[in-house]
Amino acid sequence: xxxRKKNRPHLSSTLILILGFGLLAFALAFLSTPAQAAPSFQxxxxxxxxxxxxxxxxxxxxxxxxxxxxxxxxxTQFGESVHSKEGIACVDCHTDISDYPHPDVKSKSIRDFQIxxxxxxxxxxxDQYDKAHDSVHQTAFDEGNQNAPLxxxxxxxxxxxxxxxxxxGLLTIAARKEVPATCAACHTEIYDAYKASAHGNALADGxxxxxxxxxxxxxxxxxxxxxxxFHNNTPALxxxxxDNEExxxxxxxxxxxxxxxxxxxxxxxxxxxEQQFPGQQVNTAVCSxxxxxxxxxxxxxxxxxxxxxxxxxxxxxxxxxxxxxxxSAAWMGHYQPSPEHYPIVxxxxxxxxxxxxxxxxxxxxFVLTDIYRRIVNRVKGVKHA
Ligand code: HEC
Ligand code: HEC
Ligand code: HEC
Ligand code: HEC
Ligand code: HEC
Ligand code: HEC
Ligand code: HEC
Ligand code: HEC
Ligand code: HEC
Numbered sequence: 001x002x003x004r005k006k007n008r009p010h011l012s013s014t015l016i017l018i019l020g021f022g023l024l025a026f027a028l029a030f031l032s033t034p035a036q037a038a039p040s041f042q043x044x045x046x047x048x049x050x051x052x053x054x055x056x057x058x059x060x061x062x063x064x065x066x067x068x069x070x071x072x073x074x075x076t077q078f079g080e081s082v083h084s085k086e087g088i089a090c091v092d093c094h095t096d097i098s099d100y101p102h103p104d105v106k107s108k109s110i111r112d113f114q115i116x117x118x119x120x121x122x123x124x125x126x127d128q129y130d131k132a133h134d135s136v137h138q139t140a141f142d143e144g145n146q147n148a149p150l151x152x153x154x155x156x157x158x159x160x161x162x163x164x165x166x167x168x169g170l171l172t173i174a175a176r177k178e179v180p181a182t183c184a185a186c187h188t189e190i191y192d193a194y195k196a197s198a199h200g201n202a203l204a205d206g207x208x209x210x211x212x213x214x215x216x217x218x219x220x221x222x223x224x225x226x227x228x229x230f231h232n233n234t235p236a237l238x239x240x241x242x243d244n245e246e247x248x249x250x251x252x253x254x255x256x257x258x259x260x261x262x263x264x265x266x267x268x269x270x271x272x273x274e275q276q277f278p279g280q281q282v283n284t285a286v287c288s289x290x291x292x293x294x295x296x297x298x299x300x301x302x303x304x305x306x307x308x309x310x311x312x313x314x315x316x317x318x319x320x321x322x323x324x325x326x327x328s329a330a331w332m333g334h335y336q337p338s339p340e341h342y343p344i345v346x347x348x349x350x351x352x353x354x355x356x357x358x359x360x361x362x363x364x365x366f367v368l369t370d371i372y373r374r375i376v377n378r379v380k381g382v383k384h385a
Contacts, residue, residue: 007010043211044098045091046091046098048078048089048090048242051090051091051094051097052075052078052090054100055071055073056072056073056074056075058072059072061070062105064105064106064107064108064109065108065109065112066111067109067110069110074158074159076158077158079162081160082157082160082163083157083160085162088124093117093120093121095120095158103185111146114150114152115146115150116155117150118150118151120159121151128151129151131219132151132220134221135218135220136224139220147186153185154182163175172329176203176208177203177204177206178219178252179212179213180194180195180200180212180213181216182212193294193295193320194213194294196295197292197296197297198210198294198296198298204233207243209250209251216237228279228280228281229279231282231286232270232286234257234286234288235267235270235286238258239257242255242257242258243255243258243259254334256334257287257334260334261334266285266286267284269282269284269288270284283319285315285319289315289319290315309325309329310325310326312328313325313327313328315328316328370375
């Protein structure tokens with residue numbers, strides 16, 4: 001007991017002293033390392049010119065199994081790329097190569113070789129890497145679908161231009177126009193439909209207000225669009241733009257599409273349904289059931305437009321198989337009744353607005369005057385009696 005009491009302060013001060021020296025030594029070592037290490041690393045690094053001396057030659061190949069991979073790199077194109085301009089060297093990505101002959105390559109196909117680069121962008125683009133690893137594409141890849149895209153399938157590392165404006169911090173217009181073509185490499189049919197659509201058409205003309213693939217699906221963290229929640233969320237997705245007066249004003253398009261949709265039987269049912277059974281797919285029509293998704297056309301298009309009754313009827317018939325022309329004609333669409341649109345409905349409404357107050361008012365007036373007459377009569381009768 002005694003012994004311990006006496007020695008405790010002594011022991012801890014020794015410990016503090018040792019710890020203090022340790023920390024000081026560590027800090028000194030830590031501060032001096034980078035200054036020493038960085039330059040020697042730079043000096044050893046083979047230059048791009050060294051690699052390009054051979055690789056700018058056209059027509060050179062690498063044999064991988066039964067396939068042959070072209071290994072020529074165009075120095076001008078590489079020089080224009082964002083990586084070259086940012087001073088990223090060949091060997092920053094090709095970390096295993098420093099000389100010729102190169103180390104053995106074990107891949108037996110071009111795809112196998114490309115897959116060995118799957119993690120090569122992570123070091124500098126961790127944000128995109130993390131997102132991409134949480135996407136339908138990665139899921140497909142993990143399930144063995146080697147066609148699912150890796151970074152380099154959407155971004156050629158040797159020619160990739162800058163796509164984010166340095167001042168604006170936004171995707172450049174040129175890059176925005178290219179987005180659908182990036183996806184087209186694998187989603188050909190959807191791309192063709194999109195290109196011919198009202199949105200795709202406008203994008204090709206440089207319109208930056210219309211959605212590209214990535215506005216609706218996300219870029220690196222693309223989710224599964226076949227889920228119930230994605231489907232039920234469609235009206236909100238479209239309304240993001242179609243409810244916006246500032247955007248829609250430019251094109252003379254109605255911003256009442258969501259409001260009128262929600263107040264019609266489909267929208268009302270969808271809203272109630274979602275509140276009662278969250279997570280279950282609604283069976284009523286959402287925007288895309290009438291308008292399509294990738295193939296959205298102009299509503300007044302003479303051939304496909306759904307402002308044309310027969311085109312609209314075909315959409316209704318998918319869920320109302322017995323519907324006839326009268327059926328779709330009876331739907332007022334997104335219009336609030338007005339003298340221009342649905343005048344009969346408008347005037348009937350108007351008529352009722354006046355007719356009902358007039359009839360009810362008249363009756364009340366009649367009843368009141370009658371009561372008054374009776375009271376007066378009675379009073380008079382009492383006086384006379
Ligand atoms: C002396 C010429 C020469 C130089 C210098 C050279 N390469 Fe190559 N490289 C080739 C040839 C030829 C091939 C294709 C066949 C082969 O591997 O021999 C090739 C293949 C490649 C490949 C394909 C896969 C592989 O690993 O074989 C990559 C990647 C590559 N080189 C990168 C580089 C980089 C990066 C540098 C600079 C550090 C570089 N090369 C320097 C001649 C050269
Ligand atoms: C930003 C990273 C990056 C830089 C910088 C880079 N590469 Fe590559 N390189 C890759 C990736 C990733 C692949 C795999 C390509 C794929 O998946 O399509 C590749 C593939 C290659 C190939 C195989 C043929 C091909 O095109 O697929 C050669 C050869 C090559 N690189 C040489 C070079 C040379 C030479 C330089 C410098 C002038 C260079 N690379 C700079 C990332 C880079
Ligand atoms: C050694 C670091 C490094 C590696 C590895 C690297 N990059 Fe980059 N990358 C950069 C830098 C730096 C920029 C310029 C970004 C900036 O200014 O914000 C850039 C820009 C880009 C851009 C354009 C972004 C913009 O702001 O316009 C894309 C796309 C890109 N890289 C894709 C890739 C892909 C795909 C790979 C892997 C094959 C890769 N990078 C590997 C450093 C790297
Ligand atoms: C399916 C195609 C696809 C894949 C796979 C992909 N990207 Fe992208 N990436 C794009 C598109 C398209 C853009 C343009 C951004 C937009 O539409 O907003 C972009 C933008 C970028 C940018 C610019 C900054 C930003 O976040 O917008 C960087 C950096 C980048 N990608 C790096 C990567 C890296 C690293 C990987 C792999 C982990 C990768 N990308 C995988 C299609 C892809
Ligand atoms: C290199 C080929 C490739 C490229 C490029 C590509 N994809 Fe994919 N994508 C696939 C594969 C493979 C699948 C998984 C198989 C499938 O469901 O079709 C997939 C799945 C998807 C899915 C989920 C489909 C479903 O039914 O669940 C969406 C959404 C998608 N991709 C959007 C995009 C977008 C947006 C782009 C462009 C930014 C793009 N993809 C670029 C190959 C690609
Ligand atoms: C206006 C929003 C929007 C745009 C733009 C858009 N999509 Fe879609 N996409 C959707 C919706 C909504 C679905 C789900 C469809 C459903 O409910 O059946 C979908 C479904 C998909 C699917 C999976 C189902 C299928 O039809 O195979 C893929 C793959 C896909 N989109 C890729 C793309 C590509 C590639 C582009 C660009 C060329 C694109 N999308 C543009 C909204 C959009
Ligand atoms: C990123 C904003 C944005 C999103 C999201 C969006 N749109 Fe659009 N849409 C526009 C713009 C802008 C136009 C006008 C293009 C023009 O007239 O050149 C347009 C045009 C249209 C048209 C053609 C109207 C006509 O007849 O001229 C229809 C129909 C349409 N969108 C429906 C939809 C549907 C349905 C969705 C959801 C699946 C949707 N949009 C999602 C911006 C958007
Ligand atoms: C995706 C499927 C789907 C499409 C497409 C669709 N409907 Fe419906 N509709 C429904 C469902 C389900 C109900 C039942 C809602 C309820 O019980 O409240 C309904 C209800 C109705 C009602 C209420 C009276 C009734 O029969 O129950 C009318 C009227 C109607 N729809 C008209 C139309 C018209 C007009 C079109 C075409 C422009 C159309 N629908 C397209 C699914 C659809
Ligand atoms: C039951 C079918 C149906 C549904 C559901 C539907 N629409 Fe429409 N939409 C139409 C028809 C028919 C027209 C053309 C006649 C009209 O404007 O009423 C139209 C017209 C439009 C227009 C052009 C408006 C203009 O000013 O010319 C836009 C934009 C639009 N719809 C977007 C949407 C959006 C966004 C949703 C979902 C919130 C949606 N629609 C839901 C059938 C539908």
